[in-house]
Amino acid sequence: MVLLEINxxxxxxxGNxxxxxxxxxxSFKxxxxxxMNNVHSVLDQGFGATIRAINGAVECNGGNTPAVNARVGYYKDYCSHLGVSPGDNLTS
Known part of the structure; x- marks a missing residue:
């Protein structure tokens, strides 16, 4: 299945x-x-769900709490500059 998706x-x-x-x-593709295959489906679950979809256990569930907190801080800062709410579920 992975080969089909890569193709x-x-x-x-x-091979390369x-x-x-x-x-x-x-790189862009x-x-x-x-x-589209790992993150898009969790967008409505909050920023924390996107962190989990991208970084999984490497950062989530206590894997690297400082990194998660830094990501959330950056996200909240960007949202503030854009004048939008960061929403709920920022860390899980």
């Missing part, structure tokens, strides 16, 4: 994973593929 964005990620770091178009 759907038009490059051989298993370094291309993501050197090809701007492949990869980021968009990841977002």
């Amino acid at each position: 759907s964005i038009g490059f051989d990620g298993l 994973p370094g291309i993501v770091a050197t090809d701007v178009l492949i 990869t980021a968009l593929w990841f977002w």
Whole structure:
């Protein structure tokens, strides 16, 4: 299944994973593929859910509380500058 999804964005990620770091178009396609397949579906669950979808156990559930708190702080600051509410569920 992963091979099918990788092929759907038009490059051989298993055969040449370094291309993501050197090809701007492949990098963008990869980021968009990841977002649509892992993050997009949790957007209505709050900022904390996006942190979990992107970083998982590396940061969440006590994995790296200072990093989560820093992300939330940056997010709240950006929201303040834009004049929008950060919403609920900022950390879980």
